[in-house]
Amino acid sequence: MDGVQRYIANADERPADEVERADAALAALAAQHLSAGTVTEVYIYTTDIAAGEGAETVLASEGYGDSVTFVNGFRFIEDLVAGNS
Numbered sequence: 001m002d003g004v005q006r007y008i009a010n011a012d013e014r015p016a017d018e019v020e021r022a023d024a025a026l027a028a029l030a031a032q033h034l035s036a037g038t039v040t041e042v043y044i045y046t047t048d049i050a051a052g053e054g055a056e057t058v059l060a061s062e063g064y065g066d067s068v069t070f071v072n073g074f075r076f077i078e079d080l081v082a083g084n085s
Contacts, residue, residue, distance in 0.1 A: 001024045001025060001028040002016075002024075003054070004023070004051065005019050005024040005054075007050065007058060008048070008050045008054050011050035011053070012050055023046050023048050023052075023055070024051065024055075026055065027051075027055035030042040030044060030055065030059060031062065034059070034067055040067060041067045041068070041069070042068055044056075044068065044070050045071045045073050046072075046073050047074050049072060052070030052071070052072065053070060055070060056068050056069070056070045
């Protein structure tokens with residue numbers, strides 16, 4: 001979680017303690033389930049691009065690169081509205 005929070009802070013050029021923790025917590029939850037073996041892949045849906053990229057980057061550095069997919073929430077909503085499901 002700290003790695004994702006630092007990634008977001010660097011991407012947004014602000015102190016890590018000012019970064020919202022919810023998106024970083026998604027990455028921590030994904031890592032927990034991947035490491036426990038309860039899932040083999042995760043999809044992280046968020047509108048915070050830095051958080052999604054950070055989750056992919058940090059989890060890849062932990063060996064889960066092929067198991068993590070960031071889904072841009074804005075594009076997902078646009079596709080739903082356009083009927084491209």
